[in-house]
Amino acid sequence: MTRITLTNDRSGIDGFPAAFTPVGHDGYGDVIAVAGNGKVFAFPHGNGDWQTRSPAFVSMAQLERYVAFQDQLEVPVDAGLEPLKQRKVALQAFAKEMRGSAYARDEVQAALATVKDAIADQRWSTSKPGRALAHRKEVSSVCEDALRAAGVVGNWG
Numbered sequence: 001m002t003r004i005t006l007t008n009d010r011s012g013i014d015g016f017p018a019a020f021t022p023v024g025h026d027g028y029g030d031v032i033a034v035a036g037n038g039k040v041f042a043f044p045h046g047n048g049d050w051q052t053r054s055p056a057f058v059s060m061a062q063l064e065r066y067v068a069f070q071d072q073l074e075v076p077v078d079a080g081l082e083p084l085k086q087r088k089v090a091l092q093a094f095a096k097e098m099r100g101s102a103y104a105r106d107e108v109q110a111a112l113a114t115v116k117d118a119i120a121d122q123r124w125s126t127s128k129p130g131r132a133l134a135h136r137k138e139v140s141s142v143c144e145d146a147l148r149a150a151g152v153v154g155n156w157g
Contacts, residue, residue: 002027002107004067016043017050023060024067034060042103056103066104069094073111081122088115 006024013022013031020033020041029045033053040057043050057063072090079087091112098104124130147154 003070004032004063006064006067013050015050023063032056032063034063054102056101058100062098062101062104065097066101070107073107075111075114075118077118079118081119081126084115084119084122088112088119091115 004024004026008022010016010022016022016031016033020035020043022031022033023040024032026032026042031043031045032040033043034040038059039055040060040063041053042056043053057066072087072094075084075087091108095105095108095112098108125134
């Protein structure tokens with residue numbers, strides 16, 4: 001996930017098209033700018049010109065909503081099952097708010113995939129087979145430690 005920072009700083013963007021007003025940048029270094037009609041575009045960095053752009057948000061209001069929500073796109077790896085389920089619901093609702101935003105679509109889809117994987121992992125680890133596998137790994141680790149302590153040479157990992 002990349003973060004968008006809203007700023008009107010024009011340094012480092014010499015020759016930027018006058019038809020667009022820079023309003024920020026993202027973590028990739030792309031300039032985020034609004035056109036005269038209110039649509040927001042991302043200008044990829046490193047292309048050598050300002051002709052290449054892609055639609056990012058349908059309006060400044062949508063961009064500002066995204067910036068306010070972007071912390072929620074980071075999924076805590078140690079969250080419990082219920083907080084993950086709540087995060088999934090919040091992300092799905094946010095995705096509906098961001099309709100028409102190519103930029104937000106990719107970021108929200110990635111966050112949703114991460115949340116769904118974390119939920120599946122949580123469910124697996126609390127299932128009977130998951131608990132049995134964890135127990136076998138724990139017993140195996142204890143046995144390996146005992147063998148090493150007894151001076152037996154080998155690699156069991």
